[in-house]
Amino acid sequence: MDLLKFITAGSVDDGKSTLIGRLLYDTDSILDDQLEAIQRANRKNNDGTIDLAILTDGLKAEREQGITIDVAYKYFQTDKRKFIIADTPGHIQYTRNMVTGASNADLAIILIDARKGVIEQTRRHSFIVSLLAIPNVLVCVNKMDMVDYDEAVFAKIKSDYEQLTENLRINQVDFIPVSALKGDNIAGPSANMPWYEGTYLLNFLETVDTHQPNVEQQARFPVQWVIRPQTAALPDYRGYAGRVVGGSFNVGDQVAVLPSGFNSRITQIELAGESLSTAEDGSSVVIHLADDLDISRGDMLVKQDEQPAVSQEFEADICWMDTKPLDISQVYLIQHHGKTTRIKLQDILYKVDVNTLEKTTDGQFGLNDIGKIQFKSADPLAFDEYARNKSNGGAILIDSRNNLTVAALMIAKATA
Template identity: 80%
Template structure:
């Protein structure tokens, strides 16, 4: 049974909590004690039905108390597929949290209130989905019951959203009219929307294709740890532990260690003391080499002839995640896998105007701003373009003054000097 990871995003009070609650309820994924708690709470909708939004109320209460909640994960399954939902807050100050939830998603559900249409958060979330290279967008136009299931309302919002996607990277977009409160087009087709001939939400989630992006063929192995026990039993043991983030490695492969550029050959691949002949993308293993070369945490092993970009200067799409604005005179830390290096801002290439999605000149970045920045690293960085290999093209920016993560980076291209 395969797995679909998806994120729900939208504005405040657009019905995300009710939608998630409805999915869990209609798939019998609510535990008996949870259902009893909902019934004891005696929270009812206007029509007397249970208020399913209460399932995520604990998160809202914690946020109100000042407790940071990055992303809430919910799990459910049907006979056809398993699902993980990453639910992010709707308030604009939590836009940064969406990056965390969306980084590994196969699908993004963008909720739009049928009464309000496309709003700023719709544009912001959609643009982030595009930057993060999520292959599928599903636009759920919610609260159709509050506009009398009017097809004209649905059509207008769809047309508005299609104009929005013209400025985004190529992504598959589908549309479903729903009422999370009433259950319309959630688990089954609704008689209230006879003009809609598509799939209900649950069937769509069960059948949408996953892993549509081409598999990364170039082999990448960021070294997370150098293992040297230096015990009497293992006096000469030297292994490099990490996770394969692209392609595959096999015993006998000729590799190059970056940034040094020194070549060697794989003599052994180890997993939990067992020897393997190959290690595929996603595998966490220990690699042994024929030569005793200088490799440290943060270095990268790649196959000879499949080198990534190695550069100290690059441009990156960026989402600023800190309340303290970007300081172009400040030295920050960039972390990619196990590698950490100092970086300086060379240039703010542009900032995105969320109203129009146009690129605008800017001399600063504030909370939730999105755009492109040119960086200069103290050390060479081995990377692939984010659109080509998300695992090896993503990084975070850390403020050296307080060790807080202040930005998410999606590296786009090297800069020649």
């Protein structure tokens, strides 16, 4: 069954958790013991109904504060699709949490309070969605019940948001007026908004096409493990295990090994001991080559006519995730697939004010800051631009002193 991974984002009290709770409730995805736990928590809305937002509270501390402070993952399915939801916090100080939750999303749902319209948090969340190259955005104008389901309010917010995204890298934007609290346009069409002729939220989630027709991904196979049992039964077995992260590979394909540049041909593709003719994007397989080459974990197989950039110098968008500020004099580690190597930050090109979207070079680069940095790695990396292949354009930065992940990287381009 098809899987859709989506993220919800919005400012505090826009109703993200209530929206997710409503989806789970209306699709019968809540277990009896969960309902009992909600009733025992004794959280009610003003009209006396159950507070569905509690379904996404992952920690007791979150419930006590009345806000969501981490990324809460929830799972449900219908007859048409399976879903993974990431509910991310709205506060600016939790920008890193949103980046984490959104990194693998196919769709972003951005909630806008109908009473407030497009605000700074809306611009910030939209910028992050654009930065992470999420292919689809759905704007849910929530709390329509609080503005008497006024069509003019919805139209104004839609117009304002379309202006906001003119300078952002967002492929597709859709709009739905909803009331998460009342259930309007969530699991079925709303009788309170006869002027709205579009679909409701659940139907949109079941049918949205997340394929990016304008981005043709090329075949990439990062080697995770070299399999050489060297047993009496398998004295000459040599296979390369990993997961295809773009395009597809076929038996007989001429391939190059990067970064060495050696060439060979695929003789066999295995999955759980069975031979395949093709390995598609997302498949975890073992590939065999015609030649015995020096290939290690962290190397990459690509088709000879579909070469990525191979460079030690590149620019990358970065979200800083550590409480310690970035130290440009420090040597860090970069992990790109299975390859880990030392890396030096050569220059901070700019930092982005995620509320105003203005660029600046002033001040320290600290927790939750986003910007663009020039890097130089000790060993060459084989990568694509993040906008073309998220899996092969993403990486993490590690502090070698404590092995903590300090930043997420979205590679923009090679510079040498």
